[in-house]
Amino acid sequence: MPELPEVETVARTLNPVLRGRVIAGFQLLWHRTLERPSLTAFIESVLGRSIDSVGRRGKLIVVRLSDGGSITIHLRMTGELLFRADHRLARPIERESHLRARFEFADDSELVFYDTRKFGKITHLSAGELSEFDASLGAEPLAETFSAELLRTILEGRQRQIKALLLDQSVIVGLGNIYVDEALHRARIHPLHRSSKIDAERSNALHSAIVDILSTAISLQGTTLRDYRTGLGEPGENQDRLRIYGRKATTPCPDCGTPLERIVVGQRSTIYCPSCQPLTT
DNA sequence: CACTGAGCCTGCTAGC
DNA sequence: TGCTAGCAGGCTCAGT
Numbered sequence: 543m544p545e546l547p548e549v550e551t552v553a554r555t556l557n558p559v560l561r562g563r564v565i566a567g568f569q570l571l572w573h574r575t576l577e578r579p580s581l582t583a584f585i586e587s588v589l590g591r592s593i594d595s596v597g598r599r600g601k602l603i604v605v606r607l608s609d610g611g612s613i614t615i616h617l618r619m620t621g622e623l624l625f626r627a628d629h630r631l632a633r634p635i636e637r638e639s640h641l642r643a644r645f646e647f648a649d650d651s652e653l654v655f656y657d658t659r660k661f662g663k664i665t666h667l668s669a670g671e672l673s674e675f676d677a678s679l680g681a682e683p684l685a686e687t688f689s690a691e692l693l694r695t696i697l698e699g700r701q702r703q704i705k706a707l708l709l710d711q712s713v714i715v716g717l718g719n720i721y722v723d724e725a726l727h728r729a730r731i732h733p734l735h736r737s738s739k740i741d742a743e744r745s746n747a748l749h750s751a752i753v754d755i756l757s758t759a760i761s762l763q764g765t766t767l768r769d770y771r772t773g774l775g776e777p778g779e780n781q782d783r784l785r786i787y788g789r790k791a792t793t794p795c796p797d798c799g800t801p802l803e804r805i806v807v808g809q810r811s812t813i814y815c816p817s818c819q820p821l822t823t
Numbered sequence: 824c825a826c827t828g829a830g831c832c833t834g835c836t837a838g839c
Numbered sequence: 840t841g842c843t844a845g846c847a848g849g850c851t852c853a854g855t
């Protein structure tokens with residue numbers, strides 16, 4: 543499940559290889575993968591444009607085009623963006639049924655989009671639409687401006703379950719189920735804790751945990767549990783660093799040995815240690 | 824505002 | 840062994 547570190551890695555690996563390339567063709571193999579505009583309008587908007595840069599905002603990959611417009615790609619659950627230097631070379635047959643879209647460049651290289659579950663979305667946005675979308679998103683946790691004070695202010699202003707709050711992309715971007723569970727465990731905060739009732743010490747610990755965990759994951763090119771690959775097809779190496787995500791209930795906490803518990807928070811499966819992360823502090 | 828549930832999807836797996 | 844129900848989860852929308 544690509545979250546901030548995975549999306550960041552895809553953007554970083556694609557940026558140097560896509561920059562300057564001219565889009566010569568687009569193929570859509572699953573109609574719902576293109577969210578907007580219509581296929582004909584999309585093709586008209588991107589054909590002949592060259593790529594200025596590949597970046598990231600939240601969990602969204604933003605491909606900036608020479609005319610000011612942008613292509614955005616959301617990988618959702620199983621999306622994979624892969625650069626291939628030569629489209630004439632055969633693609634792996636076993637993957638073809640999951641190919642949802644394809645960009646072809648003027649020099650015969652290509653960018654393919656695989657997405658088993660079909661949740662991924664591609665859009666074209668004008669400069670205005672992009673800034674509108676940008677404004678609807680929350681704070682970037684690895685930006686200079688994301689201070690411990692800012693996080694404390696965010697938590698104080700809401701009365702929500704902390705896990706649901708951290709998953710809300712309009713508040714803080716980039717965190718998904720994996721890194722939220724990891725960060726809450728590191729900071730020793732119960733996932734159901736009311737955000738406004740988290741004290742300054744826990745809040746500061748949460749800030750450090752989020753920044754550290756995301757930074758480490760990026761340095762290891764992301765967490766590959768199953769589908770995720772970088773823009774060049776390499777798996778990440780952060781999966782070995784996960785402390786509790788993916789473990790079953792009753793397995794011992796890696797810190798204290800207490801059996802872990804599983805609950806559902808914000809409709810997401812949640813693993814935590816009832817001893818390290820007590821509900822009342 | 825906070826929260827819940829359905830829907831979008833396919834592949835894996837636990838359990839019969 | 841073979842089948843099926845249930846689960847996985849990012850995000851949106853409708854409803855309480």
